[in-house]
Amino acid sequence: MLLSGSGKPQFGEGNREVGEAPLGRPVWAAVGGSLMSLCLPFTGVATMKFKSPPVNSLSLEFLTEFSISLEKLENNRACRGVIITSTLPKIFSSGLDITEMCGKSMEHYTEFWRAVQEMWLRLYGSNMVTVAAVNGSSPAGGCLVAMSCDYRIMAENPKFSIGLNEAQLGIVAPFWFKDTFVNVVGHRIAERSLQLGSLHPAPEAHKLGLVDELVPEEKLMERAAAVMAQWLALPDHARQLTKTMMRKAVLDRLVAHREEDIKNFVTFVSKESIQKSLRMYMEMLKKRKS
Numbered sequence: 001m002l003l004s005g006s007g008k009p010q011f012g013e014g015n016r017e018v019g020e021a022p023l024g025r026p027v028w029a030a031v032g033g034s035l036m037s038l039c040l041p042f043t044g045v046a047t048m049k050f051k052s053p054p055v056n057s058l059s060l061e062f063l064t065e066f067s068i069s070l071e072k073l074e075n076n077r078a079c080r081g082v083i084i085t086s087t088l089p090k091i092f093s094s095g096l097d098i099t100e101m102c103g104k105s106m107e108h109y110t111e112f113w114r115a116v117q118e119m120w121l122r123l124y125g126s127n128m129v130t131v132a133a134v135n136g137s138s139p140a141g142g143c144l145v146a147m148s149c150d151y152r153i154m155a156e157n158p159k160f161s162i163g164l165n166e167a168q169l170g171i172v173a174p175f176w177f178k179d180t181f182v183n184v185v186g187h188r189i190a191e192r193s194l195q196l197g198s199l200h201p202a203p204e205a206h207k208l209g210l211v212d213e214l215v216p217e218e219k220l221m222e223r224a225a226a227v228m229a230q231w232l233a234l235p236d237h238a239r240q241l242t243k244t245m246m247r248k249a250v251l252d253r254l255v256a257h258r259e260e261d262i263k264n265f266v267t268f269v270s271k272e273s274i275q276k277s278l279r280m281y282m283e284m285l286k287k288r289k290s
């Protein structure tokens with residue numbers, strides 16, 4: 001991934017484009033990252049597109065690239081908003097990469113979980129306006145990414161589903177996934193949906209308030225840009241302070257318990273019974289395919 005422009009920091013690998021708009025204003029464009037493409041034109045609204053086939057699963061490498069990208073955008077004063085979407089047809093993100101949680105060392109689980117936390121802390125705590133253009137299925141960690149944005153627009157295809165389905169894998173969403181979920185849909189819906197590990201088809205997700213609106217797939221990016229413009233019409237400082245007021249307690253809770261949360265995850269995921277559940281789930285995915 002690469003962000004470039006006049007005197008702006010560059011990062012990542014890949015090709016790039018830098019141009020000049022009329023009146024000599026810089027046009028920043030970033031293309032060709034390994035797991036997501038990132039583009040920041042002079043409008044000040046970046047577009048981040050996941051492109052990690054086959055299903056945009058959130059591996060350690062993906063999460064690291066995601067966090068670095070968010071940090072760079074956050075530190076770039078010209079960037080006021082980011083639209084997050086996927087280049088893959090039918091999939092926004094399949095959630096955490098299950099292979100990162102299977103048959104690895106305690107050190108690996110520790111590093112992986114820290115990267116999951118880092119991504120969420122950056123996205124949920126972002127000062128930018130964040131809009132998720134959910135153009136495909138979005139289970140578990142994919143749902144977390146969408147829920148961490150300020151606004152969610154989903155393609156109105158009933159074959160696409162979204163939700164925290166961890167219970168179906170025999171694992172438990174941590175308290176900060178749950179807190180994020182509760183903040184979006186309220187306690188009762190979150191309680192039922194989490195216990196059942198429900199994946200909600202797009203129309204149901206809309207009814208529950210898990211996504212804010214549905215649009216035909218071909219209108220998704222156009223609508224995301226319009227929503228972004230609406231949110232950016234307000235003074236940044238007022239919007240940012242309000243966002244902080246709404247999200248701070250939940251963010252602070254993880255910051256205060258970060259190491260304990262890592263320990264819990266590592267202990268939990270290392271259990272043979274949990275490893276067995278995850279292996280069986282991966283087998284089920286493979287069988288379903290064939």
Ligand SMILES: CCC/C=C/C(=O)SCCNC(=O)CCNC(=O)[C@H](O)C(C)(C)COP(=O)([O-])OP(=O)([O-])OC[C@H]1O[C@@H](n2cnc3c(N)ncnc32)[C@H](O)[C@@H]1OP(=O)([O-])[O-]
Pocket residue numbers: 054055057090091093094095096097098099137139140141142165166169171172173174282285286289
């Ligand atoms: C405490 C922890 C909290 C946990 C949070 C999480 O996010 S847990 C995560 C919860 N996430 C889920 O429960 C989502 C599980 N995934 C799905 O439901 C579907 O894959 C789909 C709807 C995303 C896409 O359907 P589709 O028919 O378009 O695609 P397909 O099904 O044919 O898969 C293609 C290939 O990708 C593979 N693969 C898939 N997902 C993952 C993954 N997360 N990771 C790794 N690999 C994954 C799949 O095995 C297959 O590999 P193969 O055989 O080619 O070597």
